[in-house]
Amino acid sequence: MSLIAFMQAQNCTNYVGSWRHPASMSDFLTPAYYQRIARTLEDAKFDMAFFDDRLAMPDIYGNDHRATVENGIRTVKIDPCTVLMTMAAVTTHLGLGSTYSTTYYEPFHVARLFATMDLMTGGRVAWNVVTSFNDSEAANMGHDEHMEHDARYDRADEFLDVVTGLWSSWEDDALIVDKASGRFADPDKVHRLDHAGRYFRSKGPLPVPRSAQGQPVLLQAGQSGRGIAFAGRWAEVVFASYQTREAGRKQYAALKGAAAAAGRDPNLMKVAPAVKVIIGETASMAEEKREMIAALAKPIDSLALLCEVLNVDFATRPYEEPFTDEELAGVSWHSLRDKVIQKTGKKNPSVRDFVEASGRGTINESLTISGTPTQVADQMEEWFSDACDGFVVAATEIPGSYEDFARLVVPELQRRGLFRTEYPGRTLRDTIGVPAPPLRRSPRTALEAAE
Known part of the structure; x- marks a missing residue:
């Protein structure tokens, strides 16, 4: 079972009312806040933590940011890539993912940024691929309006073509660094991309060698018809949203089918729905906690x-x-x-x-499981049997939700043989069991190889 922590670069949780919880920490502008959570997650052997992100405050309602700011509705959005690196500094195995938009950035920039972070973490980085949502983001990034839904995915497809092509610039053994011979790298194993498409042009090579895991893991949340097709082609971990187990089984099958249709092994795509977990020593205590948390919205x-x-x-x-x-x-x-x-x-x-x-904006937005540790593990085991490969755990209070889950639920999942007791290797790909895809060769380099 994969376990992933869902974080925001403000209060570390998808539940916007969590900052009002009396036990939630308020020092979210300090590295110590994120590092404490990182240590908790790594001690519990979580696969990774990933940050959701937007490029604007939620200010569409009434075309005004006042209500957003006053009520703390994801008002603070510090750069998740920087936060990710502060967490990497105090961990050695925990995977770390960051959202980055294909709508408002350039492929070369994203390819270099994530390849560099992957090197600096020893191969523990994932990129959460998003297409962005609204006109506020467009306005912040110098555009008059947001792109139409399917056009965003068309751009994203080409964006991924370029990024993964750039990540294939260096073969794994291209770097030599032989002082005696004076050879730094083998030029025959470093390749240009020479991409020229509808949306992008990029020459390459990317000036960043490959990491211990080859390239960053691709995380995506495709759920519309177009989004599922996109996930089928690219996603190695899918962040899903289920309301019922029956709906989850259908979406799980659709995502795996999309991977197969794209010529990929469906077993190399991990699907994990969001879940809020509320734990009590007794069922009645868990229900009281749930009612109190729900009232924060x-x-x-x-x-x-x-x-x-x-x-x-x-x-x-x-x-x-x-x-x-x-x-x-x-x-x-x-x-x-x-x-x-x-x-x-x-x-x-x-x-x-x-x-x-x-x-x-409520705890009912995604699947919510509450009860004793045994009851929570029972429900997770049932869903895991046929509707998912793991879960994205969204906290309802910080740090209590993660600490309760690590202390009470993880040992029960381990006792049942559903979750690891140690990390299997050092990279994120080792942890999730998904190898790096083959190097992508451009038409130019493929022709050179044939000659």
Whole structure:
């Protein structure tokens, strides 16, 4: 079973109300905050921690950031790559992933950044590939409006072509560093890319040799039809969102099928749904904790977060007014739209439907498991049997959620033989059991090899 910690570069959790919890730490602008969590996760033998990210505050609602700032709705978004490296400094095995957008960066920059971090961590880095969501991000990055959904994925496909091509610039044994002969590297084993496509041009070679794990792990959260196809081609770890086990089994099969359709071994794609875990010494204590945590959510949390990911200002329309077909086609997050339509049974849901059916900003947004350590392990084992390869654990308080899980649930999973007791190697690929893909050769270098 894979275990991944879901983090934000503010309060380290997807649950926006967690900062209000009386036991949550508030020193999230210091390295010590993240390093404490990193040590906890590594002691528990977690596969990795990864940071979600956006390139703007959630300020679509009312076209104003005031409510976001006042209520702490993911207002602080310090650079996750920098935070990742502070965590790497106090760990030796824990994988570390960071979100980076294919919509607003250039492939060469991303390829060099993540290849460098992978070297500096001994091969423990993952890139969470995203296409970004909204016009606020576009405005911050010098654009008038956000790209349309499928066009973002078309750009992302080519972006990954370029990045993985650049990561293949150096063969594994290209670096020589022989002082006696004066040969630093073998030029026949360092290759140009010479990519020229619809969105990008990149000559190469990337001036960064390969790491101990070959190249960073690719993490992605594709759930729409286009997103699943993208994940099938590229993702090595998929961050999923399930509401029911039946829906999870279907999505799990769809993702594995997409990998097979792309010519990949489905077993080399790991699928892990988000889960909030609330643990008590007794079932009644766990339920009391759940009720208290649920009460931390505010209505503005849901409204602001929905506007952020749908790229629609709910403040400008009546609460009960159904969206038109044209408006629904234009929302940014298609899989969330489809989930609300399916759950409500309404072809044209309203703002109220989106708020109530999505659970956005509440503990009901994703799968939530609560109970004693044994009850939690029972539920995780059941889901693991046929609906996932592991879980992305989202904390509801910091650091208590991770510490409770590490202290109470991990030993029970280990006792059942469902989770490791030691790391199998040093790299993230060793941990997740997914080898690096073959080197990607450009048409030019392939021709040279044939000659």
